[in-house]
Amino acid sequence: MLVPPSLEDVGGCGHGLIPFKRGGRWGYLDRTGRVVMPPIYDEADEFGKDGLAVVTEDGRDGYLDTRGYWRMTVRFDALAPSSDGRGRARLGGLWHVIDLDGNVVSEGFDEILPFMSGMARVARDGQLAYIDPDGRVLGDAWFDEALPYADGLAPVQRGDEWFVLDARGALHGPYARAMPPTDGLARFVEPGPSGAVGFLAADGTVRVPARYCSALGFHDGLAAVQRDGLWTYIDTTGREIHPPYWHRAGSFHDGLATVRYGTRAGVVDRAGQVVVAPQYDVIDAFSAGRAAFKQLQWRALGPPPPEWHVTPRDGLAFRGFAGAGVDDELRVSIGFRGEVRGDDSLRLQQLVDMWRDVADAHAGGDAVRDEWIADHAVSLRVGDLPYPAELLQLLLAELHAARLPVQDVALARLRPATDHGLPFTAGWEAVPDPDDPRGPAVFDTFDLYAAAAFDATPPPASESPPHLLAGRWDGRGQRVVYAERTFTLHLPDVRICYGVLQDGFVAPDARSAAVGEALTDALDRRFDRRRVWFFPPGKDPGPPRPFTRDNRPGVEPIHAHLAGAPRRGYGFAIDTHTCLHDVGPGQYRYRENELMEGVADAIRALGLRPLIMWQRFGNPLPVPAHPGWAHPMEPTVYVLNLWEP
Numbered sequence: 001m002l003v004p005p006s007l008e009d010v011g012g013c014g015h016g017l018i019p020f021k022r023g024g025r026w027g028y029l030d031r032t033g034r035v036v037m038p039p040i041y042d043e044a045d046e047f048g049k050d051g052l053a054v055v056t057e058d059g060r061d062g063y064l065d066t067r068g069y070w071r072m073t074v075r076f077d078a079l080a081p082s083s084d085g086r087g088r089a090r091l092g093g094l095w096h097v098i099d100l101d102g103n104v105v106s107e108g109f110d111e112i113l114p115f116m117s118g119m120a121r122v123a124r125d126g127q128l129a130y131i132d133p134d135g136r137v138l139g140d141a142w143f144d145e146a147l148p149y150a151d152g153l154a155p156v157q158r159g160d161e162w163f164v165l166d167a168r169g170a171l172h173g174p175y176a177r178a179m180p181p182t183d184g185l186a187r188f189v190e191p192g193p194s195g196a197v198g199f200l201a202a203d204g205t206v207r208v209p210a211r212y213c214s215a216l217g218f219h220d221g222l223a224a225v226q227r228d229g230l231w232t233y234i235d236t237t238g239r240e241i242h243p244p245y246w247h248r249a250g251s252f253h254d255g256l257a258t259v260r261y262g263t264r265a266g267v268v269d270r271a272g273q274v275v276v277a278p279q280y281d282v283i284d285a286f287s288a289g290r291a292a293f294k295q296l297q298w299r300a301l302g303p304p305p306p307e308w309h310v311t312p313r314d315g316l317a318f319r320g321f322a323g324a325g326v327d328d329e330l331r332v333s334i335g336f337r338g339e340v341r342g343d344d345s346l347r348l349q350q351l352v353d354m355w356r357d358v359a360d361a362h363a364g365g366d367a368v369r370d371e372w373i374a375d376h377a378v379s380l381r382v383g384d385l386p387y388p389a390e391l392l393q394l395l396l397a398e399l400h401a402a403r404l405p406v407q408d409v410a411l412a413r414l415r416p417a418t419d420h421g422l423p424f425t426a427g428w429e430a431v432p433d434p435d436d437p438r439g440p441a442v443f444d445t446f447d448l449y450a451a452a453a454f455d456a457t458p459p460p461a462s463e464s465p466p467h468l469l470a471g472r473w474d475g476r477g478q479r480v481v482y483a484e485r486t487f488t489l490h491l492p493d494v495r496i497c498y499g500v501l502q503d504g505f506v507a508p509d510a511r512s513a514a515v516g517e518a519l520t521d522a523l524d525r526r527f528d529r530r531r532v533w534f535f536p537p538g539k540d541p542g543p544p545r546p547f548t549r550d551n552r553p554g555v556e557p558i559h560a561h562l563a564g565a566p567r568r569g570y571g572f573a574i575d576t577h578t579c580l581h582d583v584g585p586g587q588y589r590y591r592e593n594e595l596m597e598g599v600a601d602a603i604r605a606l607g608l609r610p611l612i613m614w615q616r617f618g619n620p621l622p623v624p625a626h627p628g629w630a631h632p633m634e635p636t637v638y639v640l641n642l643w644e645p
Helices: 342-363 388-401 446-454 510-526 592-606
Strands: 017-022 025-030 035-041 052-057 060-065 078-083 086-091 094-098 120-124 127-131 153-158 161-166 171-175 185-189 197-201 206-212 222-227 230-235 256-261 264-269 274-280 309-311 329-336 368-373 377-383 406-416 428-430 471-474 479-482 495-498 556-562 565-575 580-584 587-590 611-620 633-643
Touching (some): 017 035, 035 052, 052 078, 060 078, 171 185, 185 206, 206 222, 256 274, 342 368, 342 377, 342 388, 377 388, 446 495, 446 556, 446 611, 471 633, 510 556, 510 565, 592 611
Parallel strands (some): 309 406, 495 611
Antiparallel strands (some): 017 025, 025 035, 052 060, 086 094, 120 127, 153 161, 185 197, 197 206, 222 230, 256 264, 264 274, 329 377, 329 406, 368 377, 406 428, 556 565, 580 587, 611 633
């Protein structure tokens, strides 16, 4: 140990110096732990390639060299790390390029990104451009989107059209898409239905005509390309090293590339000769002449690990997943206990990449429709898989074997929407619970509904129409985002029926107080943070709590004459936000399954009738209404009725 645990913070090591914080101030240590610059600065970054570090003193930024001397006398409002002999400084709210003596050499921009290959991207009024080290705008051109500049080329976008900008400032295109260059050649996709892919050289000439269905970038002088449904490799002149043969092909590293025939992976060399016959489930990219490989152990669908909180409770062994196939989409959302960092983060990314590769092979294309990976959650939506439940079981088994801190898993099966004439179903709807005996039904009176709810077999449906009509308005994307639903709500011993009574309330009494207390305790247990993961962790609204019409905690008694008999019940509401589970941008669900499980726990403890009546209420979403159907809404409150035997 070089330094005992006595420092408040440390930074990364650069040029043999390590920034450290002690007593609220920053200084630098050498590799032996000796203080070489005392902690006298407000803030201090690590030293970069230019041998300079951004350091703050008295609220102003400057560059410090490795001897502890200021490189420049002027101080700026803010500085960014230097690169390619240039710095970036903020003055008066705008960013400028400066030389390393502090001289401003460019006009002001809203943002300047680091220099790469002699160019930096800049932003002004929502538009992007490139500047050289002297601050000159390349081609005097501005764009809606601009990707990193490399090898004398940069992909740029105006409106719906893409172009390639060369080092002279000339534009080539338009294209449907353009990608950054590799090995000096940039991929472009021709507009039109063909979407053919070709390659452009730095001088603006088309080196490989657009004749491929798909293509990867060049690595080691070769690029994987696809035509007629099969893959081969081309060199930088466009020559194919052999006729298309492989079902999938990866990029070359160290002169070797992973290929797939069917679902099995093998290895080829630069001449296209098979080095390792296709026999493995996964082979990673080569590095230093070595590559990791894996044979997966397929497992029968079974219950999830007991320490995981999984919805539905039986995981992928739940009967609702039986028969799922290529016409279904499956969603898995995985929440972790805390944040996955360091080696665990790398392991997580490797496992997801491995599984995606295997899933794509079994789908014969891209199986992952939607993906979001962060240090606290993973969300995947997959389709076109012949046996999706078994393939997802592989992923969950690998995460468990890797001992990643999985805490919460939500699984959903979505199928092509029934043609209700409702465009807001977005093409998919939840699959009903296989034990849910009845679909949507309409009753002429509440008394007829109550008679079916209390005594009829089967009872009324547990939900509104099967697409479930729960959504949120995404202001950024100006669109409606619908909840990723699990199966329709069902409990084996408690009937769940959609529809509530909203009158007949009487004064609270001792029994209603006991019901409110039992509900609160049951929901506290069911939504214990040790069992149920919330996102984001810092904004946990707490467990759901019952409240009355005047926002008091607890429930209100109900006296009503229903289904030919006097009934005593209890009405209360639950704030939907306490059941909200965000799993990534545009992906969320409401924990209504867990809510019903908690309410059922209270019913059993109190000896109430095994019946939950409930209904969502909320704000209508800005989409067209459809006569005869409920208007899709953003739920704000659940109203529930419970009943005495």
